[in-house]
Each structure stands twice: as C-alpha cells, then as structure tokens.
Amino acid sequence: MKMDNGSKLGMILAGLGGCVAVGAFAFTYESALTTFVPIGALLLLAVMFFALAGAFNTTGQWTPRALTLYAFILAGVIMGVTLVEYINVYIGIVEFILAILVIVISNAPETRRFVSQSE
Amino acid sequence: MNTNVNNHSSAVGWIGIFAVVALAVVWIGSYLEETCWTWGVNTISDFGVLGKSADVFNYGIIVVGLLISVYGVGKTAISNNVGFSVAGNLIAIGGIFIAMMGLLTIDIKNGDYHKMVAMIGAILIFAGLMASAIQQYHCGFTIPVGVAILLFIAMFFCAIAFGYAKGEVYCLLIAMIWAGMDAALMIASGLKGAEQ
Numbered sequence: 001m002k003m004d005n006g007s008k009l010g011m012i013l014a015g016l017g018g019c020v021a022v023g024a025f026a027f028t029y030e031s032a033l034t035t036f037v038p039i040g041a042l043l044l045l046a047v048m049f050f051a052l053a054g055a056f057n058t059t060g061q062w063t064p065r066a067l068t069l070y071a072f073i074l075a076g077v078i079m080g081v082t083l084v085e086y087i088n089v090y091i092g093i094v095e096f097i098l099a100i101l102v103i104v105i106s107n108a109p110e111t112r113r114f115v116s117q118s119e
Numbered sequence: 120m121n122t123n124v125n126n127h128s129s130a131v132g133w134i135g136i137f138a139v140v141a142l143a144v145v146w147i148g149s150y151l152e153e154t155c156w157t158w159g160v161n162t163i164s165d166f167g168v169l170g171k172s173a174d175v176f177n178y179g180i181i182v183v184g185l186l187i188s189v190y191g192v193g194k195t196a197i198s199n200n201v202g203f204s205v206a207g208n209l210i211a212i213g214g215i216f217i218a219m220m221g222l223l224t225i226d227i228k229n230g231d232y233h234k235m236v237a238m239i240g241a242i243l244i245f246a247g248l249m250a251s252a253i254q255q256y257h258c259g260f261t262i263p264v265g266v267a268i269l270l271f272i273a274m275f276f277c278a279i280a281f282g283y284a285k286g287e288v289y290c291l292l293i294a295m296i297w298a299g300m301d302a303a304l305m306i307a308s309g310l311k312g313a314e315q
Binding site: 065068069071072073075076077079080081083084086103107 | 261262264265266268269270271272273275276277280281289
C-alpha cells in the first residue's frame with residue numbers, strides 16, 4: 001500500500017521534533033553538572049520523537065490507537081519539562097506544537113488505515 | 120412519579136462543569152477580596168485564614184465540595200460499567216472531604232486536620248478521575264484518554280519539581296481542566312456504559 005500524505009507528514013514532523021531536541025541539546029551542553037537535567041530531558045524528547053517518527057509505517061511498532069496515545073504521552077512530557085523549566089520555554093512551545101500536530105495527523109482516517117496495514 | 124436517572128447523564132455532566140466553574144469563581148472571588156495572596160508562594164488553603172477572603176473561600180469550598188459529591192453520586196447512578204461506578208464513588212467521597220476543608224481551616228490544630236482532609240479529598244478525586252479515564256479507554260475513547268495522560272504527566276512533573284505551594288496550585292489547575300473534561304464528556308456522549 002502506498003504511503004499516504006498524512007503518514008509522510010507525521011513522520012517528517014516527528015523527525016523534525018527529534019532534530020530540534022538534538023539541536024537544543026547541542027546548544028545546552030556544557031561540561032557542568034548543572035546541565036545534566038536539561039540535556040537529559042532533551043535527549044528523552046529526542047528519543048521519544050524519533051520513536052514516534054518510526055511508527056508512521058506499515059511495519060511500525062504500534063497500532064494507530066497506541067500511536068495516538070503515545071503522542072499524548074510525549075506531549076505530556078514536553079509540557080511537564082517545560083512547566084518545571086528543565087528546557088527553554090520556546091523550545092518547549094515548538095516541541096509541544098509539533099507533538100500536537102502529530103496527534104492530529106495520527107487521528108486522520110487515512111493515516112490510521114495505513115498504519116494498521118501489515119506487510 | 121419516578122425519575123429515571125439514566126435519562127439525565129447530561130444533567131450530571133453539567134453539575135460537574137458547575138463544580139469546576141464554582142471553584143474558579145471562589146478562587147477569583149477570594150483573590151479579589153484579599154490581594155495579598157501571592158501566586159506560587161501561598162497555598163490555595165491560605166485564603167481560608169486570610170482576613171477578608173476567609174468567608175468567601177470557606178463557604179465557597181463547601182459548596183464546591185458538595186457539587187463534586189453530587190456529580191460523583193450522579194456518575195455512579197447512571198453508569199453501567201464498573202470503572203465509571205468506582206470513579207463516581209471515589210469522586211463522591213472525595214467531594215465530602217473537599218467540603219470539610221471549609222470547616223477545618225489551617226489555623227485549627229496547626230493545620231493538621233485541614234491537611235488531612237485536603238490530601239484525602241485530592242487523592243480520592245484523582246483516583247476517581249484515573250478510574251474514569253481507564254474505563255473510557257475500554258469504551259473506545261482515544262482523544263479524551265490521551266488528554267488525561269497528558270494532564271497526568273504534567274501534574275506529575277509539577278508535583279515533583281515545584282515546592283509545596285506552587286505545586287499545589289499548578290496541580291489544582293490541571294485537575295480542574297481534567298475534571299471539566301470528564302464532565303464535558305458525559306454531556307457530549309451521554310456516557311452510561313460500553314457504548315461510545
């Protein structure tokens with residue numbers, strides 16, 4: 001089955017979220033104990049975003065419903081680490097918007113149909 | 120004349136919405152009466168002993184607690200599932216403890232009684248909302264459950280990272296959103312049991 005545009009966009013946006021997190025990590029990094037928590041939070045976001053990007057496929061690890069719920073977990077983690085100021089607030093806003101867009105895309109009927117296909 | 124409670128799920132949902140709105144009104148009203156309350160420094164319970172706001176807060180929180188309790192009883196009465204029934208019971212009992220906050224203010228016995236009823240009430244209502252979210256998942260809802268997960272994680276971070284006062288205020292705000300969503304879902308879906 002040909003990949004639908006929604007799945008492509010979801011994959012791109014989730015990948016972009018991961019790249020933003022890694023980029024922010026690079027700018028945040030200093031050889032000091034005080035940066036451990038921020039870089040840890042950014043690495044967590046990067047890993048979660050890349051895992052989400054990989055799920056927009058017929059060989060993905062989750063059902064469409066699990067994918068949506070996972071995206072909500074990611075959005076919750078972003079909101080949490082931003083509220084408690086572990087990461088820069090502007091990075092948090094960008095990441096949160098990307099996560100919400102991925103949630104919206106993951107709920108589109110065509111995307112759900114595509115993700116639920118098995119090869 | 121007999122009243123069939125199953126026809127009134129929307130009314131029960133509206134009571135939940137009123138409870139959330141009433142809490143917001145009590146909060147704002149107390150702040151307008153006593154502007155020395157500081158965001159992130161004072162707890163919400165401080166309104167109960169701060170000069171002019173004391174009456175507004177204490178009587179208001181009793182009304183809010185009773186509304187929450189009525190919402191919980193209604194949720195139990197209309198539910199066909201164990202999850203919603205448990206949720207309703209927990210929320211109903213939690214509401215009574217919230218109402219007791221207005222009677223046992225923090226200046227009584229160093230605030231021990233107040234802390235006890237406030238924490239028991241909050242934990243019971245939180246557990247009720249969790250039970251409701253779990254049952255919603257089994258009933259096939261995805262977005263409301265997802266939002267509940269999001270709010271739960273945000274609440275978790277606020278609880279562990281902020282101090283007592285700031286964490287309490289943030290967690291209360293998040294809980295108000297969660298409870299409002301739970302009540303709105305009852306109105307929107309006529310939620311009674313397994314059907315979506």
